[in-house]
Amino acid sequence: MSKIAVSTTVNGDPAEFLCDAGESLLDALRGSLGLTGSKEGCGSGDCGACTVMLNGQMVCSCLVLAVEAEGKSIATIEGVAEGSVLHPVQRQFLEHGALQCGFCTPGFIVAAKALLEVNPDPDETEIRYWLAGNLCRCTGYDKIVRAVSAAAAELRQERSAA
Amino acid sequence: MNAPEPKGKFRVVGTRPVRPDGIDKVTGKAIYGPDFVTAGMIQGAILRSPHAHARIRSIDTSKAEALPGVKAVVTSADFPGQSAKIIAAGETSSSLQNIAATCMANGKVLYIGHAVAAVAATTKAIAEAALKLIVVDYEVLPHVIEVEEALAEGAPILHEGMITKGLDPAPDRPSNASMVFTLAGGDVDAALAASAVTVSGHYRTAPVHQGYIEPHACVASWNADGQGQLWISSQGHFDLRNQTASVLHMPSSDLRTYPLEIGGGFGGKTGIYLEPVAMLLSRKAGRPVRLTMSREDVFNASGPAPGIVADITIGASEDGTLTALKLEFWNQAGAFPGSTIHSGVMTALGAYRLPAYFARGWDVVSNFAGTKAYRAPGAPQVAFVVESCLDDIARKLGIDALDLRLKNAARPGDPGPTRVPHGAIGYVECLEAAKAHPHWSAPLGPNQGRGVAGAFWGNYGGQSTAAVALAADGSVQVTTGSPDIGGSRASMAIMAAETLGVPYESVRVTIADTGSIGYSMVTGGSRVTFATGKAVIGAAQKVIATLVERAASLFGVEPGQVEWRDGAAHCLDGERAGESLSISAIAGKAGQFSGPIVAELAVNPLDYLPAFAVHICDTEVDPETGNVSIIRYTTVQDVGTAIHPDYVEGQMQGGAVQGIGWALNEAYVFDGNGRMENPGFLDYRMPVASDLPMIDTVMVEVPNPAHPYGVKGVGEAPIVPPLAAVANAVARATGLPMRQLPLSPDRVWAAIQAAK
Numbered sequence: 040m041s042k043i044a045v046s047t048t049v050n051g052d053p054a055e056f057l058c059d060a061g062e063s064l065l066d067a068l069r070g071s072l073g074l075t076g077s078k079e080g081c082g083s084g085d086c087g088a089c090t091v092m093l094n095g096q097m098v099c100s101c102l103v104l105a106v107e108a109e110g111k112s113i114a115t116i117e118g119v120a121e122g123s124v125l126h127p128v129q130r131q132f133l134e135h136g137a138l139q140c141g142f143c144t145p146g147f148i149v150a151a152k153a154l155l156e157v158n159p160d161p162d163e164t165e166i167r168y169w170l171a172g173n174l175c176r177c178t179g180y181d182k183i184v185r186a187v188s189a190a191a192a193e194l195r196q197e198r199s200a201a
Numbered sequence: 202m203n204a205p206e207p208k209g210k211f212r213v214v215g216t217r218p219v220r221p222d223g224i225d226k227v228t229g230k231a232i233y234g235p236d237f238v239t240a241g242m243i244q245g246a247i248l249r250s251p252h253a254h255a256r257i258r259s260i261d262t263s264k265a266e267a268l269p270g271v272k273a274v275v276t277s278a279d280f281p282g283q284s285a286k287i288i289a290a291g292e293t294s295s296s297l298q299n300i301a302a303t304c305m306a307n308g309k310v311l312y313i314g315h316a317v318a319a320v321a322a323t324t325k326a327i328a329e330a331a332l333k334l335i336v337v338d339y340e341v342l343p344h345v346i347e348v349e350e351a352l353a354e355g356a357p358i359l360h361e362g363m364i365t366k367g368l369d370p371a372p373d374r375p376s377n378a379s380m381v382f383t384l385a386g387g388d389v390d391a392a393l394a395a396s397a398v399t400v401s402g403h404y405r406t407a408p409v410h411q412g413y414i415e416p417h418a419c420v421a422s423w424n425a426d427g428q429g430q431l432w433i434s435s436q437g438h439f440d441l442r443n444q445t446a447s448v449l450h451m452p453s454s455d456l457r458t459y460p461l462e463i464g465g466g467f468g469g470k471t472g473i474y475l476e477p478v479a480m481l482l483s484r485k486a487g488r489p490v491r492l493t494m495s496r497e498d499v500f501n502a503s504g505p506a507p508g509i510v511a512d513i514t515i516g517a518s519e520d521g522t523l524t525a526l527k528l529e530f531w532n533q534a535g536a537f538p539g540s541t542i543h544s545g546v547m548t549a550l551g552a553y554r555l556p557a558y559f560a561r562g563w564d565v566v567s568n569f570a571g572t573k574a575y576r577a578p579g580a581p582q583v584a585f586v587v588e589s590c591l592d593d594i595a596r597k598l599g600i601d602a603l604d605l606r607l608k609n610a611a612r613p614g615d616p617g618p619t620r621v622p623h624g625a626i627g628y629v630e631c632l633e634a635a636k637a638h639p640h641w642s643a644p645l646g647p648n649q650g651r652g653v654a655g656a657f658w659g660n661y662g663g664q665s666t667a668a669v670a671l672a673a674d675g676s677v678q679v680t681t682g683s684p685d686i687g688g689s690r691a692s693m694a695i696m697a698a699e700t701l702g703v704p705y706e707s708v709r710v711t712i713a714d715t716g717s718i719g720y721s722m723v724t725g726g727s728r729v730t731f732a733t734g735k736a737v738i739g740a741a742q743k744v745i746a747t748l749v750e751r752a753a754s755l756f757g758v759e760p761g762q763v764e765w766r767d768g769a770a771h772c773l774d775g776e777r778a779g780e781s782l783s784i785s786a787i788a789g790k791a792g793q794f795s796g797p798i799v800a801e802l803a804v805n806p807l808d809y810l811p812a813f814a815v816h817i818c819d820t821e822v823d824p825e826t827g828n829v830s831i832i833r834y835t836t837v838q839d840v841g842t843a844i845h846p847d848y849v850e851g852q853m854q855g856g857a858v859q860g861i862g863w864a865l866n867e868a869y870v871f872d873g874n875g876r877m878e879n880p881g882f883l884d885y886r887m888p889v890a891s892d893l894p895m896i897d898t899v900m901v902e903v904p905n906p907a908h909p910y911g912v913k914g915v916g917e918a919p920i921v922p923p924l925a926a927v928a929n930a931v932a933r934a935t936g937l938p939m940r941q942l943p944l945s946p947d948r949v950w951a952a953i954q955a956a957k
Contacts, residue, residue, distance in 0.1 A: 080416070085883045133219045177687060179858030
């Protein structure tokens with residue numbers, strides 16, 4: 040069984056890898072590309088710990104075949120901060136104590152960043168429904184919702200100042 | 202957020218700094234169990250039983266061994282023989298035989314998903330292909346799942362020769378009941394007969410899973426000279442090392458075990474499943490081996506929490522004073538004995554003044570994965586029974602539910618669950634805070650109901666080791682062996698900074714491997730901030746003693762004439778009175794003294810105190826569908842002292858939401874073959890963000906006088922009340938008793954229909 044070569048872009052940089060036909064994008068990211076920030080909690084698209092952006096679309100990377108990444112652009116948790124400068128969502132997660140074990144955190148941060156790109160001023164209900172595909176077992180979501188709300192406010196302020 | 206402001210007496214304790222491991226965890230850099238890679242590592246896979254109960258006649262692994270790329274195959278024949286010796290297994294204990302059999306079936310499979318063989322190969326795909334070449338000849342046996350089936354006359358026996366312990370006289374025949382634990386006082390039947398009112402109920406809950414998002418994973422490397430290494434994400438790498446070494450008959454010091462970041466545990470990562478298997482594969486293959494569980498494996502083959510069947514009667518006088526409590530419950534322990542009946546019994550006693558009581562728990566095995574600790578293990582199920590029954594008493598007598606609890610609540614000095622008097626507990630303070638909270642008096646709409654429940658968890662102390670070392674620049678290294686599941690690096694740094702009088706940021710915390718520090722028990726029992734915290738504070742105090750001694754020498758005075766204050770030594774007497782030496786000035790002169798400033802301290806504190814909690818829950822029930830919505834939720838808890846209030850609130854909120862899931866949706870559902878029908882997060886429905894309101898927190902601080910900063914332990918108490926708080930709210934919304942969990946829409950709808 041020969042491997043398939045895939046050329047793609049990960050966090051803005053060109054990336055190439057070899058994969059099996061049935062390999063998931065998550066396995067390729069974590070294995071061939073060594074990007075273990077995306078996590079596997081279920082392998083069935085139910086927990087959201089593997090959330091990445093594929094051509095600007097939020098996906099569970101465990102449900103995407105690695106070969107589907109050919110010619111596309113992938114954004115993972117490793118690319119959320121700009122160099123060593125944290126994204127407001129990351130900073131607010133820390134400021135609000137919105138993580139305990141931290142295993143679901145990468146998926147939440149990628150998903151929350153995507154929310155704020157389409158909805159700069161989400162109310163509590165909008166945040167809760169957008170993040171309903173991400174499971175957190177530690178926090179009860181309260182501090183996550185507050186962190187996302189605070190990040191939204193921070194981003195709005197940045198924009199109005201710009 | 203109802204944070205107490207940092208109190209005048211503390212400088213760092215009670216503040217909310219960013220956790221030291223934070224950036225790694227929001228950028229994807231932190232290395233969890235399934236992330237770790239080492240040179241030359243190959244992949245393992247496990248063959249699991251398709252039968253709930255079967256005898257293994259033979260296993261033929263020859264074809265798997267012949268597959269190119271396969272480096273090792275392991276079955277129970279590769280395990281050394283095991284004794285019945287009981288060893289610590291996280292928060293509970295178990296026999297070596299059963300610990301080994303949890304990792305690999307020996308002679309019989311006891312549940313679907315039970316490991317029967319394992320393969321290591323150069324790729325995961327080859328390892329999985331090899332599993333299909335292993336031929337297992339099973340003699341399928343009848344199985345049992347529910348407690349009633351397991352105890353029925355003629356039921357298939359899981360463990361041949363198992364005689365129930367704790368009964369006098371001992372039964373003369375084996376059964377599936379492994380143990381009975383009873384606490385009794387006074388004449389409970391006479392007291393009930395004389396009571397003005399009594400309420401009885403029959404209750405049932407299903408097995409549930411801790412639901413940590415990170416599946417189990419490990420990497421093992423075992424060399425020909427007998428020395429090995431393990432990389433694991435667990436709640437206690439020392440305990441998992443000890444269990445693994447015991448099962449493999451190797452000296453513990455030959456097995457250096459490295460803690461990786463842990464993606465949730467809640468009690469479920471206190472025991473071994475994969476570790477000895479990976480070790481045996483590694484020894485055969487001569488390569489490091491990784492083993493991981495899938496989510497389905499986690500549901501089928503790790504340790505859920507027991508379901509419970511219970512009968513209760515509580516009596517009271519006309520004014521609501523409790524007269525007697527009689528409880529008998531049967532834990533659905535899963536395949537191996539040792540479910541947490543003791544803490545279940547204790548949960549029923551100790552929160553209220555009870556003149557007469559009888560509480561008995563049964564540990565009953567059946568054919569699903571052996572249960573394990575889950576956050577306040579054994580307590581939530583029993584609290585559901587007791588607190589629901591108390592609500593019935595309150596309604597029957599027309600007394601406010603909080604007033605009934607206030608009238609009977611245990612106060613300091615009252616008997617605890619084992620009749621040892623309670624210390625500085627804060628149950629009354631919690632109940633009063635709940636009563637004063639605007640939530641308790643807020644109006645309710647149609648189809649809405651408000652429930653309340655109180656409860657406690659005993660907490661724990663346990664053995665811990667910590668070291669505090671100063672660098673020459675005065676910065677501080679704290680080392681412990683307690684894995685950080687929910688921010689404990691931050692609380693250790695806060696307590697060390699508070700003690701030393703230095704900034705939080707100058708303290709860094711390492712969780713060291715088993716070769717780098719002395720033993721620490723698992724992160725469990727709500728013990729780390731309390732016990733490991735005591736070790737850290739004590740080691741920091743020893744460091745201060747050395748700093749003071751050296752400063753005295755530099756000042757040319759006696760140590761008694763030097764005061765340690767605000768991170769510096771102040772000279773109180775002599776020519777240099779009024780001068781001070783900073784921590785860095787002293788640490789930088791280590792070469793002039795007997796070397797670097799380091800202190801290590803091992804502790805085993807027994808002066809822990811229980812945590813009490815009161816939860817208020819508003820539900821709205823849809824009469825058309827039976828769906829229950831949580832519309833408002835408030836948690837009140839005696840937290841002792843909140844070291845880092847964000848992470849204390851986080852424990853209260855997270856525990857409450859796990860309890861809400863337990864109450865409303867979560868359950869192991871078995872088909873007629875003993876197969877779990879919902880081993881995935883789609884059908885095992887844990888709460889998601891859109892299911893919930895904000896979880897309000899009220900931290901009541903009644904400090905533990907035996908801890909330098911008043912810590913009690915906060916992690917487990919929050920999961921004890923919510924089952925009853927939710928059920929009581931649904932009962933009040935519908936006017937119907939809710940005595941079986943989960944309160945899924947179909948069950949609530951059926952109850953509404955039956956009452957029409």
